[in-house]
Amino acid sequence: MPEERDSSVTLPLGDWWEDFRVAVGFLTRLPTGGSAGASPGALTQASRTFPLVGVLVGVIAGAVYAVAADCGLTPLIAAALAVAAGIVATGALHEDGLADFADGLGARGDRQAKLAAMRDSHIGVFAMLALALGLILRVSALATLGQPLQVLGALIAAHAGARALLPWAMYQERPARSDGLAVAVGRPSRATAGAALVIGAIVMVVALGPGAGFVAAVGAALAMGLLPLARRELGGITGDVLGAVEQSAEILILLAIVAAR
Numbered sequence: 113m114p115e116e117r118d119s120s121v122t123l124p125l126g127d128w129w130e131d132f133r134v135a136v137g138f139l140t141r142l143p144t145g146g147s148a149g150a151s152p153g154a155l156t157q158a159s160r161t162f163p164l165v166g167v168l169v170g171v172i173a174g175a176v177y178a179v180a181a182d183c184g185l186t187p188l189i190a191a192a193l194a195v196a197a198g199i200v201a202t203g204a205l206h207e208d209g210l211a212d213f214a215d216g217l218g219a220r221g222d223r224q225a226k227l228a229a230m231r232d233s234h235i236g237v238f239a240m241l242a243l244a245l246g247l248i249l250r251v252s253a254l255a256t257l258g259q260p261l262q263v264l265g266a267l268i269a270a271h272a273g274a275r276a277l278l279p280w281a282m283y284q285e286r287p288a289r290s291d292g293l294a295v296a297v298g299r300p301s302r303a304t305a306g307a308a309l310v311i312g313a314i315v316m317v318v319a320l321g322p323g324a325g326f327v328a329a330v331g332a333a334l335a336m337g338l339l340p341l342a343r344r345e346l347g348g349i350t351g352d353v354l355g356a357v358e359q360s361a362e363i364l365i366l367l368a369i370v371a372a373r
Contacts, residue, residue, distance in 0.1 A: 132165070134158035139165045139275070141203040156298035159279040159305070163312035166272035170319075173198040173271070174264030181260050191254035194267065195247065206274075206362075209355015210246060211239035213338075216346065223347050227288060230352050246359055253366035257373075265319040266369045272319075273332040274361035276312020278354050279305040285339055288348035316365075324372045331368030335361035 135158040136144045176197040180190035199207060212230040218238030219229035229236070257263050282298075283305035300308075312332075317325035335357050342353045 128161065131158035132161040135161045135165045136168065139205060140169065140201050142168075142201060156300050157304060159282065159300050160307040160311070162278055162308055163272040163276040163315055166270075166275040166312075167268050167315055169198050169201050170264070170268035170271035172201050174260070174267045177254065177263045177267070178260040187255040187258045188251065191251045191263070194254060194263065195250050198267070198271065206355040206358040207243060207246070209352040210359040211235060211243050212352035213342075213350075213356035214238040214242035216352070217341075223288070223345065226346055227350070230350065246363055249363045250366055253363075253370050256370050266366055269316040269319040269325070269328050269369065270362045270365040272315040273312045273328060273365050274335070274358045276308045276315075277332060277336060277357055277361055279308040281336065281339055281349060281354060281357055285343065285349040288342070288346040288350050288353075320369065324369055327368045327372040328365045331364035332361045334364050 131154075133144050134154055136142055138155055138158070139162065173194040177190045177194035180193045181187070185193075215232070215236040215238050216226040216230035218236060219226045254263050254266065257266055279300045283300050283302060313325075313329055316328045316332075319325070320328055338353065338357050338360060339349065342349050346353070
């Protein structure tokens, strides 16, 4: 498994910036060039900046919502456009993982059959239902919030908080396969994974305030319940499982924010 650089919190600011560029290049379609030629170890270390990439995606989506609202579009349409903007920015990376994981869980047979279903390029009914439900819940939650500044804070918190969980999941769980994305990225150190969690928590508190930030963090933590499920059904995690965790966390954070209003 790839080794990462030593020390995740004592490196100079320039190294944090380079890690951020690598993470942006990996998690989004934005033209940074940061992940081109990056070693697996560099990407493992860069995972500490995953929540910061979430901030960037949240700002993009929030800006689209604000522009749509300013043009007189309804909150529902503006919310749909904001969610679409996030999907375009990330290339539907996490949505693809959610769909594949749903198909894997819905497949009949043993672990190998489920893993094979997840790698099948065809999309099944479970994938379609998971994607549809996820889109409906996210768009509805944002439309319920309504005000552009509230939506911006919610989007930043959801995207950052959800991505903050990924390094910790990679640290805690073993890969289900001997190849694939989860193996290629490698296992972050405890310090790297912990740094991502701390950054994600800080972002949620700043974006939402202490009370709503705490409620959002609880919502994010609930998404980690997918890990024991993946362990039981698949024998570990894959890149698709990580995508499903991220999507579930986004949804749960947004629902928690709405419930805490």
